[in-house]
Amino acid sequence: RKEVEQDPGPFNVPEGATVAFNCTYSNSASQSFFWYRQDCRKEPKLLMSVYSSGNEDGRFTAQLNRASQYISLLIRDSKLSDSATYLCVDSGNTGKLIFGQGTTLQVKP
């Protein structure tokens, strides 16, 4: 089983839509998780940390379900500028980040 698994997409949505991405992880001992955003041929940029209680930052909401080893990212009111690849990341126990393959989002006008 892959350490971090994501549906690669692409997800094609119209502006203003709500879109959700899911991710599963294999290490039940992992403590912290992140969503990073990566634009084409650029560096990953931290979007948000994922807390056990769930957290929200503007139009973005992240949820963690430890029992199912499942992480989600919800984007409301999609903008054209949200088009990117969204990387689910397991922080593991040792400091290294373990990345998923990424989910590609295309927001259309």
Place this chain on the structure above:
Amino acid sequence: EPEVTQTPSHQVTQMGQEVILRCVPISNHLYFYWYRQILGQKVEFLVSFYNNEISEKSEIFDDQFSVERPDGSNFTLKIRSTKLEDSAMYFCASRGLAGYYNEQFFGPGTRLTVL
């Protein structure tokens, strides 16, 4: 806002040559990392570095690779004898002690092309 910087942005080299990729982490950060991303693939961990020594390294980080912090600001990755399969984007990242959730910040990357 402080940021991680990397040079060069693009390096082209012949197979078998040595390359040194340079990074300047965020100034008050103490943990440093190298990752790589082969075109079309996921970001992969190479090595972590703390207190002037390697904390952890992946299977990719064999004896052709080395890291160094030669002074108080630079963090370098050396590949002694490059192979075609070393062609990738190489990202440096850093983290400060305050990052309980291990939030790492990435530089813009060096695109390495081995011919």
